[in-house]
Amino acid sequence: MEAPTTKQQAILDYMKGHVSEHSYWPSIRDIQAKFRFASTNAVFGHLQALERKGVLQRIPGAARAYKIAPEVVPDLSATVITYEGPGENVIELDAVPFLGAIPAGFPDYTESSGVVASMQAPLPAGARRRPPESFALRVRGDSMIEADINDGDTVIIEPGTPKHGDIVAALIDGETTLKRLIKQGSKVYLKAENSNYPNLTPVSSLVIQGIAKQVVKAI
Amino acid sequence: MEAPTTKQQAILDYMKGHVSEHSYWPSIRDIQAKFRFASTNAVFGHLQALERKGVLQRIPGAARAYKIAPEVVPDLSATVITYEGPGENVIELDAVPFLGAIPAGFPDYTESSGVVASMQAPLPAGARRRPPESFALRVRGDSMIEADINDGDTVIIEPGTPKHGDIVAALIDGETTLKRLIKQGSKVYLKAENSNYPNLTPVSSLVIQGIAKQVVKAI
DNA sequence: CTTGACAGTGAACAAACATTCATAGAACAT
DNA sequence: ATGTTCTATGAATGTTTGTTCACTGTCAAG
Incomplete structure (x- = not known):
């Protein structure tokens, strides 16, 4: 464009x-x-x-x-840190608590107008957040396939204020999903990175658990 | 009206x-x-x-x-649970970790347009959130005086999705403040319950730490 | 019974507003 | 040199749209 x-x-x-x-x-x-x-x-x-x-x-x-029009999101696939073998990345991964698998959610285009939710994000059952408050999640499903995040990959989630274009772990209907955050004026969208599913499903509230900072690829 | x-x-x-x-x-x-x-x-x-x-x-x-026009908020002062002596309320209070005092914030009328922030809410320094994730805060200042929450009172904060009219503990400029949440269309306001300060100060982002569920009055 | 507030029809007006046409200078590539 | 694109002026046009006026029916209070 x-x-x-x-x-x-x-x-x-x-x-x-x-x-x-x-x-x-x-x-x-x-x-x-x-x-x-x-x-x-x-x-x-x-x-x-x-x-x-x-x-x-x-x-x-x-x-x-x-x-x-919804703003165009820059392609982040080039900036994804890929795990390629033993090294610092492994240590970094081991240093954060592993909390479970993301039920991956529905690969749809979710709208949330008038977002207010801003809350202590619920953790997956049985999990307990520890400093430095980062944690790892295993990806299930291919809703972020076009961001080069595939089934079986591991993403490192960190707390912080998400910017437009960030990939976030969001809680939708009690399930943690991985989506890209889209700001459009005063509205907020969660966009699945999978062109096969251009659907648009409204949700009433939005709780973001953290920002996906790194991806450890499955080999 | x-x-x-x-x-x-x-x-x-x-x-x-x-x-x-x-x-x-x-x-x-x-x-x-x-x-x-x-x-x-x-x-x-x-x-x-x-x-x-x-x-x-x-x-x-x-x-x-x-x-x-901003929606009118129903008066919640009648629904506030007041601590009147030893009893179940005391046990409930003791069961949650006490984290510190609220620097009470400025008794103004804060606007936040295009709110997006939704994040692991930062805790007061040195504090650590524990299950059941509720905590108590001592109120300083009289910004919520008209909601019958006065200086020296203790409020019980619980995580959850705040509704319109809820009294929330919000982080503004690094300080935890107690305000009433006002939804107006896609905009969100934080309103001090003190008619002496009808000011309107915009803030860029908004982090809500929890909802005030109970008030333990100072005797 | 009457008065007045409330909700609605129907027609008409005037301002607000997007849109089109004609024209032209500057920057730039062919 | 020349055509093209971008940006702008100035005037005109026609629709959209808020607003007003006159009139009617309903319903409850006085």
């Missing part, structure tokens, strides 16, 4: 900020005034460009009506 | 749902079509009523532009 220019990005950011502050979208004339354009058509062109580049969706004819 | 009628509430719910689904507000004619009104004025009257009752704010002249 083509990247927006700096001005287009500035306009997009202003629109996002306007929604965040006022809870409704700005009109074209609002944007025009903000950026001191002499013509509404200048804004119009930029909005068309933003839509053509896939980051903004306009609703033709409707006033103050837009949708923000 | 006067309560909306069932029809007015239905319209308000539809508007909220429309925003949640489409990310922009419906027009009056959208609402008209949804509820099969023969006139736009029927919708107009209901919107005026909703605004008069303080649950909806209209932006005059602007299309598809509204704000939702």
Whole structure:
């Protein structure tokens, strides 16, 4: 996808900020005034460009009506640390408590609007978190197959505040699942990295247990 | 505040749902079509009523532009469990680890838009969470004075998913504070229960350590 | 019985708003 | 040199949309 220019990005950011502050979208004339354009058509062109580049969706004819496209997530597969034999990685793995297997969850595209949950994340049954609070989980299923995390792999989960694009261990319906975190405005999505399942299932609440930092590949 | 009628509430719910689904507000004619009104004025009257009752704010002249007023929180002071002497409550208190005092935080009205944080909540320094994961905190300050939680009281914090109106222990700028959780659409607020401080301070992220379930009053 | 609040129809208006057309300079590759 | 793309101006157009006015029926309080 083509990247927006700096001005287009500035306009997009202003629109996002306007929604965040006022809870409704700005009109074209609002944007025009903000950026001191002499013509509404200048804004119009930029909005068309933003839509053509896939980051903004306009609703033709409707006033103050837009949708923000989910941000594109950079491919993390290249940054995954792969276990290739005895070495420091092994020690690091052994140093954290092993808590069990991830029931892998459903390889769907889960939406959670108005996320509030922020809580002591429940651990798998019988497990007890110890300092340094990192733990390992065995992956079951292929919901993250396109992030190069496959069935049988082991992921190292660490506590922390997840950023957009992070792969997180999230608790959905009592099961720990591995998904990529997608922020879109004030909404949060959990995205399975498996193109075979483009479904979208809403969940009421969201509890994140940690961020997947490393992957130990099954050999 | 006067309560909306069932029809007015239905319209308000539809508007909220429309925003949640489409990310922009419906027009009056959208609402008209949804509820099969023969006139736009029927919708107009209901919107005026909703605004008069303080649950909806209209932006005059602007299309598809509204704000939702923060929901009113029911008074929980009557449901607070008060410690009145030796008994089961004492045992319950002794059964949970006592972790320290809440630096009570600032008695302000804190806003957090686009909340994402959902994480292993940091514990007060030197503390270590143990099963059953409940703990007690001593209250300092009078930010929750109107919820009948005063300086010197002890609150029992339990993990769980907080609902709208729950009193939560939240970590703001590294300090644990006691506030009431307010959900407003996709936004989350932390409200101090002290009418002397109607301030509104934005915070970037939000970590909730637990829900205040009981209050042990200082005698 | 009357008054007033409430909920609705129907028509019409005026402002807000997205959209289109014509035009043009600057940057840039062909 | 020349065409293309990007960005912008300026004016005009037509729809969308909030808003108002006049009128009707219902229901409960006084």
